[in-house]
Amino acid sequence: MALPAPAAIEQLHHFAYRCRDAEETRHFYEDLLGLPLYHIIQSDYVPSTGEYCPYTHFFFRLRDGSFIAFFDLGDDVQPAPSPNTPAWVNHIAFRVDSVQALEDTKARLQAHGIEVLGVTDHHIFKSIYFFDPNGIRLELAAQVAGAEQMARESQTAHARLAAWTQRKAQWRAERAQGQSSAPLRPQQNDRPEYVPGTGV
Numbered sequence: 318m319a320l321p322a323p324a325a326i327e328q329l330h331h332f333a334y335r336c337r338d339a340e341e342t343r344h345f346y347e348d349l350l351g352l353p354l355y356h357i358i359q360s361d362y363v364p365s366t367g368e369y370c371p372y373t374h375f376f377f378r379l380r381d382g383s384f385i386a387f388f389d390l391g392d393d394v395q396p397a398p399s400p401n402t403p404a405w406v407n408h409i410a411f412r413v414d415s416v417q418a419l420e421d422t423k424a425r426l427q428a429h430g431i432e433v434l435g436v437t438d439h440h441i442f443k444s445i446y447f448f449d450p451n452g453i454r455l456e457l458a459a460q461v462a463g464a465e466q467m468a469r470e471s472q473t474a475h476a477r478l479a480a481w482t483q484r485k486a487q488w489r490a491e492r493a494q495g496q497s498s499a500p501l502r503p504q505q506n507d508r509p510e511y512v513p514g515t516g517v
Contacts, residue, residue, distance in 0.1 A: 331376060331384035332409055335396040336451045339373055339389040345450050346385065349429055350422075352377035355384065385409065387451075396451055408454035410444070416459045419445050440507070441467065480504055 336342040346352045355378040361371045371391055376384040398404060413419060416436065423433045423445050435445035441462035448454055462470075484504060491497040 328381060329383040331386045333374070333386040333388065334451065334453055336387040336389055337393060337395040338450075339375060339387070341450045342387050342389075343375070346377045349426065349431075352379060352385070379411065396453075398452060405446075405454065408446070408456050410456035410458050413457050413459050416443050416461070419443060419457055419459050422457055441470070477504075 343354055347354050354375060356376040358374040359372070360374075361369060363370055363372075373389045373391070374386060375389070376386040378384055399407060413422070419436050423435070426433050426447055431447050433445050433447045435443070437444050437446070439458075442458045442460045444456050444458045446454060446456050481503065485501055488497060488501040
C-alpha cells in the first residue's frame, strides 16, 4: 500500500523550552529582544501524555508568525545543560535583517550586563551569541550570501554529507577494533582563517 506524501511543512510553529521563572524570561525576550508575549496556556495536566504536572506555557511571537515558547513548571528550577554536549552546540538562531542590527543588539544587550560573543563571520551569514536567563544559547544571524550562492551550496550538500557518513562508518569500525580513539575530523575545513586562541 502506498503511503501518503509527507505533510507540506510551511514554517516553524514554535520551539519550547523549560524556564526557571516566567517573568524573568518575559523580561528578557519581550523587553530586551523585542518579541511580544502573545499567548499563554495553563493547566495541571499535560494534554499529550495525561500526566499531572502543573505548568504555565507561554509564547513569544516572531515577525514571520512563528514562536519561541517556554514552560514554567512552578518549581523555580533552572533547566540543566546536557552533560555530554559542549555549551555552544545546542542553540536556537533567529534571523535579523542586517549586520547593523547585530551590532545594535549587541550594544543593547551589553548595556544590560549580558555577555555577547561576535560579530562572528560564517561567510554566508554573520552572527552574535549570548545566553538567556535559563542557560539557553541564542544566536542572531544576518544573512550575507545571496540566493545564487545558497543555491550552489545546496547542490553539494548531499554529496558532502554522504562522504562524512562513509568516513564515519570506517571510523566506527576502526574504533571498534581499538585502532582509533580520537574524534572524527571533517574531510575539509570551511574555516581556514580560524586561528586557535583568537576567539573566532
